Amino acid sequence: MKISIFGTGYVGLVSGACLADVGHNVLCMDVDAQKIDRLNQGELPIWEPGLDTLVARNVEEGRLSFSSDVEHAVQHADIQFIAVGTPPDEDGSADLKYVIAVAESIARHMDRYKVIINKSTVPVGTADKVQKAVEQILENRNAKIYFDIVSNPEFLKEGAAIADFLKPDRIIVGTGSPRAQALMKELYEPFNRNHERTQFMDVRSAELTKYAANAMLATKISFMNELANLAERLGADIEEVRKGISSDPRIGFHFNYPGCGYGGSCFPKDVQALERTAAQIGYDAQLLKAVEAVNNRQKTILFSKLAKHFGDAPDSLAGKTIAVWGLAFKPNTDDMREAPSRVLIEALWEAGAKVQAFDPVAMNEARRIYGMRQDFHLAEDKYSALNYADALVICTEWQQFRAPDFDEIATRMPSKLIIDGRNLFQPDRLKTLGWTYVSIGREI
Numbered sequence: 307m308k309i310s311i312f313g314t315g316y317v318g319l320v321s322g323a324c325l326a327d328v329g330h331n332v333l334c335m336d337v338d339a340q341k342i343d344r345l346n347q348g349e350l351p352i353w354e355p356g357l358d359t360l361v362a363r364n365v366e367e368g369r370l371s372f373s374s375d376v377e378h379a380v381q382h383a384d385i386q387f388i389a390v391g392t393p394p395d396e397d398g399s400a401d402l403k404y405v406i407a408v409a410e411s412i413a414r415h416m417d418r419y420k421v422i423i424n425k426s427t428v429p430v431g432t433a434d435k436v437q438k439a440v441e442q443i444l445e446n447r448n449a450k451i452y453f454d455i456v457s458n459p460e461f462l463k464e465g466a467a468i469a470d471f472l473k474p475d476r477i478i479v480g481t482g483s484p485r486a487q488a489l490m491k492e493l494y495e496p497f498n499r500n501h502e503r504t505q506f507m508d509v510r511s512a513e514l515t516k517y518a519a520n521a522m523l524a525t526k527i528s529f530m531n532e533l534a535n536l537a538e539r540l541g542a543d544i545e546e547v548r549k550g551i552s553s554d555p556r557i558g559f560h561f562n563y564p565g566c567g568y569g570g571s572c573f574p575k576d577v578q579a580l581e582r583t584a585a586q587i588g589y590d591a592q593l594l595k596a597v598e599a600v601n602n603r604q605k606t607i608l609f610s611k612l613a614k615h616f617g618d619a620p621d622s623l624a625g626k627t628i629a630v631w632g633l634a635f636k637p638n639t640d641d642m643r644e645a646p647s648r649v650l651i652e653a654l655w656e657a658g659a660k661v662q663a664f665d666p667v668a669m670n671e672a673r674r675i676y677g678m679r680q681d682f683h684l685a686e687d688k689y690s691a692l693n694y695a696d697a698l699v700i701c702t703e704w705q706q707f708r709a710p711d712f713d714e715i716a717t718r719m720p721s722k723l724i725i726d727g728r729n730l731f732q733p734d735r736l737k738t739l740g741w742t743y744v745s746i747g748r749e750i
């Protein structure tokens with residue numbers, strides 16, 4: 307099938323490459339001409355495991371192409387995906403201007419039936435807005451062309467995006483049109499060989515399903531972080547508690563890790579947007595507000611623990627050098643959007659401390675965000691980040707941080723102080739080795 311995808315970011319590029327890989331003919335379009343030029347030269351704008359080879363193979367075999375020409379993208383296919391960003395507006399609700407802009411572009415250039423599929427995360431009611439925007443332009447053009455709007459939210463995770471797309475837990479399709487339903491069934495047929503994963507529903511339920519999933523996952527994390535903060539005040543160990551509750555299959559072992567707060571481009575903005583949707587219809591979404599508030603507080607916890615160690619006076623961290631391991635919001639990505647590391651680093655600078663950081667892949671991203679600064683050094687490797695540091699803070703649980711050489715750390719950082727935002731080590735073992743080890747929810 308021929309497919310056009312508007313927006314060649316995480317979702318657009320991964321979806322495009324995976325849909326091409328099963329045999330569809332995909333054109334990825336983006337208004338960012340530089341991004342398209344880079345892609346046409348074989349360079350990827352994002353770091354995602356396996357994506358480079360997947361893109362290269364499908365480009366070479368002629369199933370995947372890139373363009374910044376809107377008209378060409380509209381003409382290319384009857385199946386038109388919208389996969390542009392929906393960032394928070396000033397009041398936290400999802401800003402739909404990019405989604406509507408794509409819908410209008412499609413309406414301006416379409417000359418035959420189109421199914422317009424919204425893959426961006428959008429509030430309930432967006433499909434109606436897209437429908438109206440397209441109708442308005444067609445009316446102005448005096449064109450009578452039939453089209454369908456479908457909601458098909460995306461559930462991939464960064465760092466595991468290809469596996470998530472190729473083997474999805476479910477494919478949610480919201481439509482009231484039998485014609486669109488038949489096209490969507492055919493489009494996703496290759497992903498349903500093992501068992502049927504597609505769930506058809508009405509458009510509004512599909513739109514809400516995406517927010518419900520992210521809000522539920524964010525709630526689990528904030529709940530565990532709340533419990534962790536309680537555990538450390540009560541002399542309990544949250545890791546024991548986590549395993550204790552997770553063995554109940556109704557609770558489960560997944561996504562129960564306490565830490566230094568959730569980040570990324572999805573949870574923070576989606577919890578906030580759902581809360582705004584509720585407010586707009588006069589409903590006070592108390593649980594969502596609490597999930598967000600707990601997370602915002604959790605993101606400051608590493609700084610608080612560090613400041614507490616150094617005596618809590620306003621200038622206690624001034625002149626100190628702090629090593630930071632992990633800048634990305636989670637492992638296997640270079641994405642630093644809403645990363646807990648940023649809250650820590652910015653607070654350290656505010657307090658007059660210097661930061662020496664290392665991340666296996668997010669160094670360029672950190673350079674892009676913060677530029678060159680006297681108080682920010684990006685180290686060659688994890689051990690060099692420790693030289694002359696007063697403490698090490700771990701923000702991201704990259705594999706290579708899980709079993710470090712503690713002797714090497716101690717040689718470079720005689721203070722022997724680790725603040726661990728991801729509970730990577732056994733507190734008893736580190737204590738025996740003479741370390742001051744502060745982690746989440748299990749102070750001993």
Ligand SMILES: NC(=O)c1ccc[n+]([C@@H]2O[C@H](COP(=O)([O-])OP(=O)(O)OC[C@H]3O[C@@H](n4cnc5c(N)ncnc54)[C@H](O)[C@@H]3O)[C@@H](O)[C@H]2O)c1
Pocket residue numbers: 312313314315316317318335336337338341389390391392404407408425426427428460461462463464571572
């Ligand atoms: N990143 C994820 O892991 C993820 C997962 C599931 C859902 N989502 C949702 O998917 C949507 C896209 O997220 P993303 O992370 O891929 O965003 P992104 O910022 O990585 O990419 C968006 C792209 O859209 C392009 N764009 C903007 N206006 C355009 C237009 N008029 N025509 C064509 N291209 C245009 C931008 O230039 C950019 O390249 C968001 O709603 C997000 O919440 C993201």
Ligand SMILES: O=c1ccn([C@@H]2O[C@H](COP(=O)(O)OP(=O)(O)O[C@H]3O[C@H](CO)[C@@H](O)[C@H](O)[C@H]3O)[C@@H](O)[C@H]2O)c(=O)[nH]1
Pocket residue numbers: 427460461462463464465520523527560561562563564565566567568569570571572573635636
């Ligand atoms: O037990 C856990 C699990 C995750 N996190 C944190 O939660 C954040 C988000 O992690 P994850 O969900 O793995 O990453 P995303 O790529 O943001 O993916 C989420 O957001 C996407 C965009 O909407 C959805 O498509 C995915 O299904 C959803 O998992 C990260 O900061 C993690 O460190 C924890 O603190 N504890």
